Amino acid sequence: MxxxxxxxxxxxxxxxxxxxxxxxxxxxxxxxxxxxxxxxxxxxxxxxxxxxxxxxxxxxxxxxxxxxxxxxxxxxxxxxxxxxxxxxxxxPWQDFEANQRWIKHQATHFEARAALPGNASHGSAH
Amino acid sequence: MNSSGKKTNYLNASHTLSSWFLTVDHKRIAILYLITISIFFFIGGLFAALIRLELLTPAGDLFKSDEYNKLFTLHGIVMIFFFLIPSVPAVLGNFLIPIMIGAKDLAFPRINLLSWYIYVIGATLATLAIMVGGVDTGWTFYTPYSTVYSNGAVALTIVGAFITGFSSILTGLNFLVTIHKMRAPGMTWFRLPLFVWAHYATSLIMVLATPVLASALFLLFLERVFHIGIFNPALGGDPVLFQHLFWFYSHPAVYIMILPSMGVMSELFAAFSRKRIFGYEFVACSSLAIAILGFFVWGHHMFVSGQSMYAGMVFSVLSFLVAIPSAVKAFNWSATLYKGSISYETPMLYAFGFIGLFTIGGLTGLFLSTMAVDVHVHDTYFVVAHFHYIMVGGVLMGYLGGLHYWWPKITGRLYPEAWAKLSALLVFVGFNLTFFPQFLLGYMGMPRRYHMYPEEFQVLNVCSSLGASVLGIGYFLPLVYFLWSLKFGKESPANPWGAKGLEWEIQSPPTTHNFDEIPVVTEEAYAYAKEDGKHHG
CATH class of the missing domain: 1.10.287 (Helix Hairpins)
Structure with a gap:
């Protein structure tokens, strides 16, 4: 070359x-x-x-x-x-809003976890 | 000749530690790989043994759920990233490709050494992760479990896998350039041994797919460590995106594992039936076809993951297409046997084993790429059995068959044939006894990745664990007699099998530079004469 x-x-x-x-x-x-x-x-x-x-x-x-x-x-x-x-x-994005609500609902235990001491950055990122 | 009166070869050319750890000889680097991946094979095997021990009874006797999760994850990660992916290419490919094409080394010898060091660093980090807490995500690292919920050493393991990926990329790059640029005079593309074709196709996948795994793992790392929302829905991400990126690599990765073994198969069928491979050109091109089609099928891992129905149908249809080049290979190997002068030495036993196991593994793959059937058997032992038939039944039969076939060339010693035949038999019987019951278990609904199960599944699980013990002995035997042969094995002539190919025309073991003079190739691959066939075995 x-x-x-x-x-x-x-x-x-x-x-x-x-x-x-x-x-x-x-x-x-x-x-x-x-x-x-x-x-x-x-x-x-x-x-x-x-x-x-x-x-x-x-x-x-x-x-x-x-x-x-x-x-x-x-x-x-x-x-x-x-x-x-x-x-x-x-x-099927027409269900998007409903799905998002469902996911948010399912993710509540994630938020509970993020609220634990020492996981502050989880909360702020959210 | 050296001072001890023996002919100088790559093994006795120098003896210092630095002559091994700083070597740029592709053959010595292959040996370094052989030793390291063997260690990881037995570590991964130990995890498998513990899994099968736990599954002997329906109750969780030995491990808690958490520990069991770590056990199967580590088994998967070690076996896939640190054994199966480097196995045939890094050991046999490294050793043989330059010799088979008539070159003195790979195109980039130092990069070749670098790729081994990168592999060792990545594998060490992953081993460290095992020791500081393990990982429980499964080898697939699915999000958001891996980024949010898992408490294991996920980040460290990911860094290990990420780094090891570069070893794979560099090996692939090295093979591509070597095969393009360093073929001896007369070694045209369609005179290349099919082993080389298979490695060319494999290298394409290594170079094109591995960077996507690196990206996916990097994004996963960012989300886990810095909480940047990419895959976690609670942070606005999409978990299915991870699966797309992961399987864009990890499905072709199956072909990174199986294609080199298919290359070994072509060599074995030609050598032990004394015939040119039937439809050589088709077998060569089918390697490329598998490599390319393999990039279009990844969505069949995601039929029940929330992927759209349309995407599922497209991936399903495309997955069926991969069966065509795979079948071309299996049928052409079978056709090669026709009127061949077949002999049943150990490598050929492995080759026959490969055909049987790969066919079962491949055909059950069609079950799984059928969407409706997949919904039924997804995440059951049916899947576990299927991919073990491909990745263990296929890849390992090829690896062991190849290791036996070229052992005399690599070490200059002959292994004990009777013991080797026994081990090939144990591997075949043990393998089927281990994994065939798992098809039945999966079809009856036993999910994978649980350490407890209903009592009605026990008989088949006991069969499976029993088979695993036989398989374990089958794998352990070669370790023993290969090591034994290094000291006590008969010295091998240059061409103990009477096989065709440049590697059999040079001494065993080869000299450091393989060829004193670059050979000029004047005949096709596998140019076995008709008379040769008539007089043999």
Whole structure:
């Protein structure tokens, strides 16, 4: 494999881009996009991840085999997220409120436990 | 030749402690693994013996509920994380992959040593956790019990398992790069021994799945120690999310265990029937198919966990698909026997045992991936029996078969064949006597993870405990005669089985660098000549 070296300028530019994108993430967190909140945050995060992979981790200079493995990593993340989501998006959420009430009720012994001395942090986290 | 007049090999090349503990020779690292995982095997076995002793009677005679919970948890954690997952890859894979592909070592010898140290550190932490209070969550660490209610040393155990995972990732990475980059001239992909194909598929799972377990355990740690709500509903989390993340690793982990053993099987069936494996390409690709399909089925562990009905159906259908490449292997091994010149040495006995036990384990897996049946037998002894048939019946038969087959290569000594045959027989009989009754117990409704049970279940439980004693002897015998053979066993020639493969073309035990000159491969794997078959056994 060739060992092409990028110029320092490239690295600084990418670093700058990552910082800007971080600022955008923080900024976006203050605006309510409704259901898009997560999608926007994830999109920025994926873009940042790609920049790191492509430039800092030198995938763009890698041979095809290396690129296949890099893509495979992403693909497997998609499998994890997609097949987990197929559960969440098809759950009977119309019962969500009732379920939450039931869970809270069931969890009362947890709260009782959290109230015990020495478990103060349980209570505060709750 | 060294000073004692014996040929220099990797074992007698140097004798200092540092030459072992700082070695970068893949064969010595394999020996280090062999010793450490054997220790953990017998620790895990001790827990199993205590479990079976307790279950001899319906009353809780020996242990209280709490102690019993810890007992089966520790049995599971030790056996899965510290024995089964590293077993075949870290010992036989480490030793054989470079030799089988005609290389002098793995691609990253130092990382190979590092992975052993990481394994030892992780395993030591988990052992420490056992000593400072144990864990009672089951090896699955289900939330919110593990994050809120359990009083055991959960955090320490998790750190141990988390660290050990990196050992697995590094081993997988090492194998992948080695198989891609270090094959000898002429060793094309479809000339690779099927053992190597199986390890390639295994390594993919190790690299792609293990980080998800690390993440899940890390999140669990955060919730338990810092009370950050991720899985606990009272903190706004979702316990089923943990199960998704956990099984995304832990189901493929079953294939991390079984695929290398399947690789061993291919070698054994070829060597002891003097034939090329029937449908070599299909068997090779079925390893990859199992590795990939194995990532799409994890939800079958969660049919009764509150997962949606739709997700359950999808996971159920996909789970059935894994049966196809598994059956391709079993049928092709059987077809390999056809008109082969079969001989019944110990490794082959283990191979036959594997086929029987794996088939029962695999087919009962189909029962469990059928949603309606699973609701009935979920969390019963039916499940316990099923996964022991795969993970012990399958994996351990492969591991022991492989250990017997390559023992002469690894140590340069022959083991006593009669004793070995006896032990293979004891293992097969003992195993079935232990676990077949558990299918019946589970089907009749005996739940797993309880130390007391109704009296009508006692006869089958006594059978099971009796079988466990036979199995225990079967496992203990190899320990004795393998150690015996190191000193008293006959010296082995380079190729005691008359088998094909680069590992049989070099001396036993091999030299430190395996090959004086990198070999040039000119023939297919398992190129047993027709005449060879006719004259043999």
């Amino acid at each position: 060739s060992h092409t070296v990028d110029s320092l300028k490239t690295y600084y530019l990418i670093f700058l881009a990552l910082m800007v994108l971080t600022a955008v993430t923080v900024g976006a967190a203050f605006i309510d996009f409704g259901p898009l909140n997560i999608s926007i945050a994830m999109a920025i995060a994926i873009l940042k991840g790609c920049l790191v992979l492509w430039f800092f981790m030198h995938v763009r200079h890698g041979n095809p085999l290396l690129k296949i493995f890099a893509v495979a990593g992403f693909l497997w993340l998609v499998i994890l997220v997609a097949f987990t989501l197929q559960d969440y998006v098809t759950r």
